[in-house]
Amino acid sequence: MSAGVVVLGAGQAGFQLAASLREGGYADPITLVGEEAEPPYQRPPLSKVFLKGGDGPESLSFRPPSFFERHGIALRLATRAMRIDREAARVLTEPGGWLSYDRLVLATGARNRPLALPGAALENVVALRGAEDGLALRAALARSRRVVIIGGGFLGLEVASSARAVGAEVTVIEAGERLMGRAVSPAVSRHFLEYHRSRGVVVELGQTISAILGEARAEGVTTTEDRDIPADLIVVAVGVVPNTELAEAAGLAVDRGIIVDHALRTSHPRIHAIGDCARFPSAHGGGLTRLESVQNAVDQARCAAADILGKPQPYEAVPWFWSDQGERLQIAGLTADAEETVTQGGPEAFSVYCFRNGVLIGAESVNRPADHVKARRMLAGGERPQRAAFAS
Ligand SMILES: Cc1cc2nc3c(=O)[nH]c(=O)nc-3n(C[C@H](O)[C@H](O)[C@H](O)COP(=O)(O)OP(=O)(O)OC[C@H]3O[C@@H](n4cnc5c(N)ncnc54)[C@H](O)[C@@H]3O)c2cc1C
Structure with missing residues (x-):
């Protein structure tokens, strides 16, 4: 019997790939390896409704555990892929040891870009990526009055909106001259600046942080204009970096993302990469592109599944995205x-x-x-x- 498909990363793209393979009639084993402890779950609510409500992480799950049993998808959770041995077509997992594959799919996503400042590791300086972070941030918000958010992109502004909704005093510090400046037009930036300010969020543009104040706990930040802003909680939302280390160590082409072709194949024909970690030739302009969105993760997973099923189709889906900031x-x-x-x-x-x-x-x-x-x-x-x- 074939060793089947092994998927590294049990997030949005990894889950969809496994589901699409079964939907398409794939009959060999499918193993989904994820370092997080939770069964595959959606991230978007984490910065929105999840922060304001009382639901547990199970409310975020794509499917109940019975779905994976019914469809013969082996879940290896709390398991980290450590190394890919391309020659022997196997992956070293921890715990679990070696896992052989016929086809390998990298769906390792991205991680938060760390803030390179003293104090960034203090307990009340937090970031948001996974369900555990969401629970921790929700608990921290409940005991914090003044919240400083570093980064005025989609994530920072969604957290700002949620924090304001639960009664916090919120300051957003953005290095650029406008909000979400890398992603939207000036008119949309202006609209959201006015909207957040009208709801009482303080927005500081064109500034970064030169220091985090406090010793045992963060007590505030100093801006590059040399102004101190007190805070009980600091949320860092300064972008992400793709998880490409496994691919790079395996000798795959990597350049600001795992390089793939129109069928989401890496430089090795038996290995695909999809979702936040993949840099692909976009059919919608921009040359080689890496996107961080649910649409991209889901549609790339479907496209890679079709390729594995022997029905290749170029990845040409229209990119789309949403952000709920109130x-x-x-x-x-x-x-x-x-x-x-x-x-x-x-x-x-x-x-x-x-x-x-x-x-x-x-x-x-x-x-x-x-x-x-x-x-x-x-x-x-x-x-x-x-x-x-x-x-x-
Ligand atoms: C708070 C938040 C809000 C968002 N809101 C929106 C939104 O409103 N709209 C939208 O379109 N998008 C949104 N996104 C982005 C969207 O969730 C991502 O683009 C999507 O999850 C990408 O899917 P992925 O599978 O590529 O990565 P992920 O879903 O991040 O999954 C990758 C998984 O791989 C695991 N992994 C990494 N390395 C290893 C390893 N070596 N071994 C095993 N497992 C590993 C990770 O732990 C993770 O579980 C949001 C993201 C966040 C964090």
Whole structure:
């Protein structure tokens, strides 16, 4: 019998890959190896509803444990993959020893970028990635009045919104001149700046942290403008780094992500990489791209599963993303390289259509879900709409 598929990483992409293989009729063994103790679960609620509510981590699970038994998916949880032996087609796990594979899928995700400052390891300086972090942050929020969030990207702002909703005094410190600056248009940044400020969040732009104050516990931060901001809790949300070490040690091509082709194959034909850890040739602009989104993890998993099932198809899914910060932001396409934008709608609900070379490349919708769905459809179509078709 074939050794089957071994998936390293039991997160969004790893779970979907295993499920899609079984859906597609894959009959050989599937083993899902994950270093976290929980069965596969969704991360998005962690910065949103989970922080404000009282549900346990089981509320986040994709499927109950019986799903994995019923579908013959062996879960090896609290198990870390340590090394890939490509020659012998096997992986060293801890605990568990060697695991042979016929096909290997790397779905190792990303981890939070650490803050390189003295004091960053203090107990009340926290980050959010997994369910354990979510539980710890929720408990910390319940006993903290003043919260400083370092980083004004999607994650930092979602945590800011949730922390405010449970009554904390919140300050967000962002190094860039605008919020979510790497990912959205200036109009959307402005809208969310005004929105968060209107809810009482203090937002400091164009500043970073030069020091974390306090010895036994963090008591605040010093900004690069030399201003001290007191805090009972500091949340670090300064981006992530892809987990590529296993791939690199195995001699696979790695450059700011595990390099894959249109079918999500790495430089070794029996090994795929999917989700946050993979850098792929995007069919939607931007050259080699690495995305951190549920859509990307799910659609890449489906695409890699199809390849393993002998039905290869290029990965061309339209990228889309959402962020819930009290107001709902939805993004279709990759909008970072836009040369021109057209805004439709009013101050409370609007969409920013983004163009490059006079052609639609994406849309950012604030409280306009119908526009988002329509934009995804337009981007998926063969003929991209021209700028002239959009009234200013
Ligand atoms: C708080 C939060 C909120 C988010 N909100 C949104 C949102 O609103 N919208 C959206 O589109 N996306 C959101 N995302 C992003 C989305 O959750 C990720 O893009 C998605 O989970 C990526 O899936 P993945 O499987 O690639 O990685 P993950 O889901 O991170 O899974 C990777 C898994 O691999 C494990 N692993 C790593 N190395 C090893 C190893 N050596 N051995 C064994 N296991 C290993 C990790 O522990 C992890 O469990 C959010 C993410 C976070 C953290």
